[in-house]
Amino acid sequence: MTPETHTIEGGFSRRGFLGRLAGGSTAALVGLTDTRTAFAGTLQSVRATGADGRSDGGYWEKVRKQFMLEDGFAYLNTGTLGPTPRPVWEAMNEYWRLMAVNPNENSAVFQNHVEQIRTKVAAFVGATPDEIAITRNTTEGNTILCQGLDLAPGDEILITAYEHASNRETQMRHAKRRGLVVKEVQFPMPPANPQVIIDAFAAAITPKTRVMHFGNPLGGYGCIMPAKQLADLAHSKKILCFVDGAHATGMFQFSLKEWGVDGFACNSHKWLCGAAGAGVLFVKRDVQERVAPVMGIYRDEPAGARKYDQLSRRPWPTVMTFEDIIDFHTAIGSARIEARARALGEFVRTGLAAIPKVKIYTPMDPAMSCGTTTAGIDGVPGAQIREYLRQKYDTYVPGGSDRIRISTHYFNTFDQADRVIKAYRELASGVS
Template sequence: MREELELLSRRSFLRASAGAGAAALSLDGVKAEVARALADVRTTDSSKVDDGYWRKIREQFLLEEGFAYLNTGTVGATPGPVYRALVNYWRMMAQNPNESSAILQGRYDAIRAKAAAFVGADASEIAIVRNATEGNNLVAQGLDLKAGDEVLIGTLEHDSSRQPWRLRAQRHGIVVREVPIATPPGSPEEIARAFESAVTPRTRVVSVAHCDTVTGTLAPVAEIARAARARGLLCFVDGAQTLGMVPLDLHALGVDAYVMTCHKWLASPAGTGLLYVRRDLHDRIWPNVVTENWWTFKDARKYDRLSRRPWPVVAALEDALDFQNAIGRDRIAARVRALSGYLRSRAAEIPGVRLYTSNHPALGAGMTSLTLDKVSPLRLREHLRQRYDAYTAERQRGERYPADPHGVEGIRVSTHYYNTFEQVDRVLEGLRGLTGGRA
């Protein structure tokens, strides 16, 4: 009997403890924990933004010590505070699924507003989608086009941008024409002229990547959009690689639609993206996925009517935005450019290295694609991974990028603010080692 009472007492204690933990785990509590972490990275004193500051920022991530993760262009590393918040949001869902879902969903409008401010748009022009693929499909499938209408795209578009238009071509008879982009291009004006000279009387849309996934080249989107509008054309932009890499002001760019992924340079957990549709275009682009009362939404919210969705992931998007804002978007962009510019300028000095990415300040940002003479992309990538603990992305010509006139084969190196110059030096040393036959 005594043992049974002791057992009951222990169970009561555990239940009480669990109940106390559940009560403490609230949205306000999670947000307070994130705020405390952000206080450690926020500074208004530019003189303190030195190697020590960036080392402190890197310590906020879960990356292994010494590991050079250089593939943000595929998926970024999530900051520790954002990761922990995500875990706590899911724990809230597990403790009280329906109520916690409603609480997290209640942050939706505030998150849209914060995202809109981050990219230079109005909240009414922003939809929270799942990724750039969904956003590109929403735009391409939602616009009324007829057989023979023409869409121009660049030769280095990601398939999530290319294939939605190809699908329209197969289903509805539109014409998709690819505009050749050199690797690297000589100037921003060269890219703008290529698109402008490709326009025909049948052209209706110009669709271009702001930063292409193959070489990391920045396109002069504002100039392309301005030229398109002057001829009565729409300009849609795939910005999967730019959100969190370079500061954005979508109103200033003058584009009609802009699609963003949050799991790359913004470093938000995978599962969210942003779709911007200019206010006066909402009645021309139809939603593709609808549920109850979708027709009551007259702004961009009609594009993200998904009913039940993983609200913890959406909630963590707000924390990722706050994390970047705490550091400063201009500060991040400067760090990204410093690292990538250093890589490109030093790599250009190594015999046998060919750069596909320009070091022109208006053309290059956080990604660098390069190749090494007589060294396969796979061997180069694995050499850096095994010998230098540097993780890069292999780039190999094939069915995915068949239109590239120059044949991009090599590796792509993504340098984000959590990377270091020492990590870049490792890549350079690896390139020199293969060139000198030391591998």
């Protein structure tokens, strides 16, 4: 289904949809149709030609107006939770309303739509529908990969020293219960180049290593990993390669087929800007026998990766919204969005690099970074930088310890990115 034809009817035939909703209220049908028509119109308006990251002729302002962020407020934390654009939020509200007016029949309609969503998500990440489970978030996907894999006591798992708790703590707890060994691969941050990371993984492999599981990009640092080379290295040693892709989806373009990894987990609520509560688990076809589901409700196991999403009742409106946000994203264009996130990120990194006492943890190399920048100032706690930006510049960033993480995405502006540079300059020179 193309974005132009994105109507709920278009997905699983208008007649079929109306037929299935016959037990629902007429008001529900009219409301849904209106919502879908408005949504399709919005997609038309955000579609553009030629707008790059920098000189946009007003295009990005138009896109920005589709978001509900307050005027003047700079939200620079897509890395935790992206804002949902209004048309997608409106569509989701309509799905929730339908759940309320006729819970059973309308949720069955949504449930019947899942295969179409699975197909769309599969195309978006470069996989086949049989390899895709619709989960609730990255953590659920990481957990299934970790707990479902057929490992034996003494087997070793490689993660990096920079993993998010979602991967690290899941691995550590499970390893403790099962007698597995988790090794944290060490390399400097930022690494000088991708080879540094590959060499560190190669050096950590032993005859007992069974799987490597790393973030790409590493969430706290925005460091893009050499996923394909690491997958090749893993396979050359008969090791599996799993990726925590919480920050990849929606930030930059990639294809799981090209990466060649065996497992991948992500969400729709960070860089894709969907609703919190829908995610993806990819398990390569020939690895599915080795990864068991952690939940099961059907007597006959569903085919392919569907066996990993047996969740019984779930918030279907959130799942439905996954498709809408992919359509919204695709209407703008993944390449255009990546270019914009990268241009804003590079603007921040270049500006910060010129300030004495600033330490940047994110690689400057464009092949290893995109919309995330993590940086600190010698002698200034991260919490102080965070509060300074919040109070003086109406800018939200997360931060603690000795640094903050700045997420710049397509709805942000260069003016907002510049606030970060100004704040760092002021704090580094002792003004606060």
